[in-house]
Amino acid sequence: MPGAIRISPTRATRALNLLRTVQFTHPPTCPCHSNPAHHHHGPQTVTQARRHLATPLDTSQQKEYAFEMAASSIRFGPGCTKEVGMDFKNLGSKRVMVVTDGNVRKLDAMKQVIQGLETEGVEFKIFDEVRVEPKDSSIRQAIDFAKPYRPDAFLAVGGGSVIDTAKLMNLYTSFPDADFFDFVNAPLGKGMPIPGKLFPLIAVPTTAGTGSETTGTAIFDLVSKRAKTGIAHRNLKPTLGIVDPLNTRTMPSAVHASSGLDVLCHSLESWTAIPYYERVPRPANPIQRPAYQGANPISDIFSLKALKDTVKYLPRAVKDPDDHEAQSQMLLAATLAGVGFGNAGVHLCHGMSYPISGQNPGYKHAGYQVEAPIIPHGVSVAVTAPAVFKFTGASNPERHLAAAECFGVDISNVKKESAGEVLSEALAEFLIKLGDQPRGLKHLGFGREHIDQLVEGTIPQARVLMLAPNLELHNLDAEREQLTGLFEEAMEY
Structure with a gap:
């Protein structure tokens, strides 16, 4: 599901048609439109809906009127990890930063990745010091490792910690002058939106949990605040998630x-x-x-x-x-x-x-x-x-x-x-x-x-x-x- 679906009708008639369509085509258990008691909010009348969708965008107290659907492209199938070298060659990538951890480094998933990159003649360098449940210090260490290599693409092989770390390596390599807290979620960070596209990132999950291969979210421990936080933006999501069931067979x-x-x-x-x-x-x-x-x-x-x-x-x-x-x-x-x-x-x-x-x-x-x-x-x-x-x-x-x-x-x-x-x-x-x-x-x-x-x-x-x-x-x-x-x-x- 590459790209994003934008639902933002501008004319009242189109808005009302959309509301009616969703109301009468969604299953009865849908909370968003068919259930008048949804959550702690009352139902929207047609008048309210028209007012809701026709008002200008410049006030912070107005409720949202649109949603966007964005997800990474996904390839699913046993054995498809071996295709990753061809993917980077098709992307025209010249210097790939491979991100993993010490345990996954020894597994067959990494062997498949390395073989695929070597077969296609794609240059790469491996960072295998990702910390499970990463801290801001381990994220900074990973970023410092990536920047001098000047990669033009990233490959994450591992669980959510690896994929999230690779996302942040990609972000701060793509925007090397940014302060670390510029994009960190508010109020712990500045919460700035990511202003442009990042380098291609392919994610190969080896655990069945985080779904990080398809999201624009990366989570880490901010030690000084004794809390987890992260960065969330659509531009952070991987270009492709290679979801290979063979890679989870080694999970304890x-x-x-x-x-x-x-x-x-x-x-x-x-x-x-x-x-x-x-x-x-x-x-x-x-x-x-x-x-x-x-x-x-x-x-x-x-x-x-x-x-x-x-x-x-x-x-x-x-x-x-x-x-x-x-x-x-x-x-x-x-x-x-x-x-x-x-x-x-x-x-x-x-x-x-x-x-x-x-x-x-x-x-x-x-x-x-x-x-x-x-x-x-x-x-x-x-x-x-x-x-x-x-x-x-x-x-x-x-x-x-x-x-x-x-x-x-x-x-x-x-x-x-x-x-x-x-x-x-x-x-x-x-x-x-x-x-x-x-x-x-x-x-x-x-x-x-x-x-x-x-x-x-x-x-x-x-x-x-x-x-x-x-x-x-x-x-x-x-x-x-x-x-x-x-x-x-x-x-x-």
Whole structure:
């Protein structure tokens, strides 16, 4: 799905036709148009819709009226990694920076990549010191390695940490005079939009989780603030994602589980995010339209499909290392979820996960071959999920019940006011059955004495919190109280 689809009618008649078309062609469970009780906002009348779409673009208090769909081109198929040398030759690339980590460097995926580049006579240099769950210091180290080589293309081979690091190497090599904080998400950075195209980047994922091969997002730990942040812009997304199921067969069971939990929350959060037309401010210029825009009718399709496939295939992939069908389907689900959340965005699970990872009291997740303490990203996201979706359920009961149905819940007689609780219970049961997952923050070593700092680390995550239903973003005391309650609820499930 290269390029972007722009939906921005300018005449009232076209606008109303679009609204009617979406309203009557979207499935009944769509939150954006067919459900008048969607989230905490009332329905739009035709008059409101006309006023909403006809007003000028110059006020920061106006709600959004358009969404854009942007994703990397994707190539999916067993064995397609070997084509990467031809891809760079077709691009006319002369100096490729290959980005990976010490573990992936030894795997067959890297052997395939090197062989492909050498066969086509493409010059390359390898950086293999990517840190799992990268910090700003390791990102800067990688950028400093890339700049003197003056590459004209990048190749990332690895999980989300590798792909995100490669995105940032590409960004600051393409704009070598930029200050590191120019593009970092506000309020921790300046949040400036990326002003032009980057060098080509091909991403070859070796884990089935982040969907980073299709998104314009890169995440890292900002150590000085004890919080995760990142950079998000469409120009950051890879040129091509080579999604080869053979590359995930070396994943340990623990990595299958934690990366799969990231897919689970990507799909659930983007499915339940506020609708794009409730987000403020409406950008004065299209370049300012964020990558994370709120739920929309196109992202919904990807998010719901990814959720269904994750529920079906993740337990199989974790249980049986030889279940190659389940592994392949999970890799595809990760990419589908990437398209969904890469445009709709995520919200509370991810916003709360960043301080959970950044303020790790010393937890080291079993099955990860690293010396330092680590809370894998998928674990840090999923540990709050039962609490989060219990909290957001009232925003759109129909959508939360549709998600619960994906877990096998019979929703035919469930009352709307119970939607959040039902989804929360279904999630908790799924996580427990998956096995070897910490059942709440308490099991990661956090206590109630940590909650205030976790809350303070969550509040700056405005990029994702702005998409959270039911959160009191315009009242800091109320928001702090809500987040405190969520962390307390997430202590154990």
